Each structure stands twice: as C-alpha cells, then as structure tokens.
Amino acid sequence: MFAGHEKQTEIFRRAVKSGRLMHAYIFSGIKGIGKRLFAVNTAKALLCREGSFFSPCGCPSCVQIDMGTHPDLHLYGEKETSPDGKVLNEDKIINIENVRKIVESAGMTPLEGQWKVYIIDGAHQLADTAQGGPAANALLKTLEEPGENTVFFLITDKYEAILPTIRSRAVNVKFSPLTIDQIRQALSGIVPEGSFIDRAALMSGGSVSRTLDILNEKFTDVTPYLKDGDFVKFAAAVQKLKTQEEISMAVSSVYPEALEAFKKTGRYSYCLLGYYLLDILRRFNYNANVDLIKADFSSKVIEVFSEAV
Ligand SMILES: [Zn+2]
Numbered sequence: 001m002f003a004g005h006e007k008q009t010e011i012f013r014r015a016v017k018s019g020r021l022m023h024a025y026i027f028s029g030i031k032g033i034g035k036r037l038f039a040v041n042t043a044k045a046l047l048c049r050e051g052s053f054f055s056p057c058g059c060p061s062c063v064q065i066d067m068g069t070h071p072d073l074h075l076y077g078e079k080e081t082s083p084d085g086k087v088l089n090e091d092k093i094i095n096i097e098n099v100r101k102i103v104e105s106a107g108m109t110p111l112e113g114q115w116k117v118y119i120i121d122g123a124h125q126l127a128d129t130a131q132g133g134p135a136a137n138a139l140l141k142t143l144e145e146p147g148e149n150t151v152f153f154l155i156t157d158k159y160e161a162i163l164p165t166i167r168s169r170a171v172n173v174k175f176s177p178l179t180i181d182q183i184r185q186a187l188s189g190i191v192p193e194g195s196f197i198d199r200a201a202l203m204s205g206g207s208v209s210r211t212l213d214i215l216n217e218k219f220t221d222v223t224p225y226l227k228d229g230d231f232v233k234f235a236a237a238v239q240k241l242k243t244q245e246e247i248s249m250a251v252s253s254v255y256p257e258a259l260e261a262f263k264k265t266g267r268y269s270y271c272l273l274g275y276y277l278l279d280i281l282r283r284f285n286y287n288a289n290v291d292l293i294k295a296d297f298s299s300k301v302i303e304v305f306s307e308a309v
Contacts, residue, residue: 003182005038008173012038013053016045022171024143024152026123028159029175031245032209034186036077038175039119039153040065043073046151047113061113071111074102077121094125103138106146116150123154124161136163143169160285177206191215205252213249222250223257231302238298244284247294251280254301261305273304 015021027035041054047070049059064070076098080088091098102118110116120126129136143152143166154170156162178186183201184193186208191197196215203221204210214221220241225234241247255277262270280297 003034003186004178005034005175008038008175009054011173012042012045016042016053021046021151023146023150024154024166024170026154026156026159026162026167026170026172027175028156028172030177030205030207031157032204032207032211033175033178034208035155035175036119036121039121039155040073040075042153043115043117043119046115046117047072070113072113072116073119074105074117075119075121076102077119094120094122094129096129099126099129099136099139103142106142106150108147110149114149116147118150118152119155120152121155123166124156124158126154126166127161127163140165140169158285161287178208179206183208183211187211202256203253204249205255210245210249210252213245220246220250221253223253226254226257226301226305229305231306235298235302238294241294244290247290247297248281248284251277251297258301258304267307269304269307273300276300 027039029035044057044062044065045053047061047065048057049061050057052059052062061070065073068075076092076094077089079093082088087093091101102120106116106118108116126136126139129139146152152170154162154166159167159172178201180198180201183204183206184197187197191212197211200211200214203214203223220237222234222237225231225237238247238250241250255274258270258273258277261267262274277297280293283293
C-alpha cells in the first residue's frame with residue numbers, strides 16, 4: 001500500500017491485533033514520506049469490520065474512511081483555501097474552537113466502530129492555540145486520559161516545535177526519509193518511469209512530495225551553477241528562493257554534491273559543509289529567519305566550493 005516504514009508497520013500490526021494502543025502518538029519526520037497515510041491506514045485497521053490491516057478492503061467502514069465520512073475518524077490539518085482565498089475546511093483546521101470540539105468529543109464513546117481516532121496533521125500548530133489557556137490545558141488532559149478506545153495521532157515535520165507538555169504525553173514514532181527505491185515504488189503508476197525520477201528522488205532528501213515538486217519543476221535546481229563554478233548565478237538563484245520549503249530543497253540538493261566533492265577531492269572542508277547544511281535544515285525546526293538562513297547558506301557554500309577553483 002505504501003513504501004517503506006516496515007518497522008513501524010510491524011509495531012502497529014501487533015498493537016492493532018492486541019487492541020493495546022497508547023492514548024497518543026507523535027508521528028515525526030520530514031514532509032512527504034507518508035506519515036499521514038500511515039495514520040489513516042492505522043485508523044482503517046482499527047475500524048475495519050473485516051480485520052484487514054494495511055491492505056485494500058471494501059467493508060463499509062473502510063469505504064467511509066476513503067470517502068472521508070467515517071464518524072469515528074476525525075482528521076484535522078492545514079488550512080485549505082479556494083483560489084479566491086476562502087477557507088474550505090474551517091471546521092478541520094487547528095485552532096482554539098476546534099481544539100475545544102476535540103476535547104468535548106474525545107470523551108464520548110465511538111459512534112460506529114470500536115475506536116475513535118483523531119489525526120492532527122501539523123500538530124506543532126497546537127502551540128499557537130496554547131494562548132487559549134483553558135482549551136490547551138483541556139487538550140493536555142484529554143491526551144493523558146481520553147475516553148476509552150480513543151487514540152490520537154499527532155503528525156509533524158517539526159518535532160521540536162511541539163509543546164513539551166504534549167511531547168511528554170505522547171509516544172514519538174520516528175519516520176525516516178525514504179530510499180530512492182521506495183520513492184520509485186511509491187510513484188510507480190503516478191509518474192512515468194525514467195532515470196530523472198532517481199535524480200529527483202536523490203535531490204528530495206527522501207521525500208515523495210518533494211520528488212514530485214522537483215519533477216513538476218516547482219523547485220529551482222541551484223546545483224548546476226555550482227558545478228559550473230558560476231557563483232554569481234548560484235547566489236542569485238538562492239536569493240530568489242522564497243518559502244522555507246524551497247530553501248530546504250535547495251539545501252538538501254547541495255548536500256549530496258558536497259559529499260561527492262569530498263569523495264573526489266578528499267578536502268575536509270566539503271565534509272564540514274555537509275554538517276553545516278544539515279544544521280541549516282535543523283534550524284528550520286525553530287522557525288528561524290529565512291533571509292538570514294539564505295545568506296548563511298549561500299555564503300558558506302560559495303566559500304567552500306570556490307576554494308577549489
Ligand atoms: Zn475494512
């Protein structure tokens with residue numbers, strides 16, 4: 001059904017089978033590796049009437065989940081907007097009102113199935129609702145002692161930004177970046193086979209969604225300028241990057257180049273650059289200043305790569 005994450009699959013296969021789950025899990029790891037899909041599939045397995053696990057099933061419960069209408073699966077996530085800026089899923093975004101609703105409903109018994117499942121995608125945003133005081137406190141209490149057979153899956157690509165009080169109440173399940181093979185597998189039938197998938201997968205740092213963005217050219221590849229030694233164009237291309245996502249991708253794409261250059265030349269500064277790039281990616285977990293990061297990224301890469309010229 002999806003690629004990779006065998007260890008996590010095994011853990012949840014046993015948990016679902018025995019019916020013994022913790023109250024709350026945090027699924028952490030980079031964007032686009034299937035954390036949310038994994039949570040939805042676990043919910044499916046818990047609510048399935050045929051006892052299927054991570055395999056296609058046509059029972060009424062699984063069909064309802066596919067259609068997004070199962071009354072015992074509550075999925076919250078990022079704001080979805082229409083082209084004219086209207087919020088389409090007001091009742092499903094992470095804000096104080098909805099946190100209140102979660103708290104209220106989590107104490108009740110499931111409507112149809114044996115379980116009630118809450119998936120909160122982008123759970124680090126719960127920190128913003130903490131100003132809501134009582135609502136946030138009630139949520140903490142709910143995470144600690146929800147109703148019977150209620151389970152929370154909190155999904156994030158910014159584990160450090162999750163409130164410590166929430167972290168201490170949930171089990172962290174880490175999801176690793178995917179291998180090139182796994183990305184190819186996940187995209188088979190979605191994009192045409194070809195060697196460019198491998199290149200895009202490598203540049204993506206192990207993320208299916210980033211690989212797709214690269215294939216759809218939503219992302220500027222800054223590495224050709226490095227290879228040409230055209231540092232002015234490199235700096236200009238970095239300057240044009242706007243979102244955190246774009247910058248992360250650029251940083252991830254330079255990383256293998258730095259390692260490759262280290263292998264070729266044996267120069268330790270390339271190796272140190274590799275660490276530096278990982279550090280930049282980590283800084284994004286703390287909502288660091290984008291312009292500052294771009295400047296650091298650009299100057300450090302140019303410094304190291306221009307030494308060889
Ligand atoms: Zn089913």
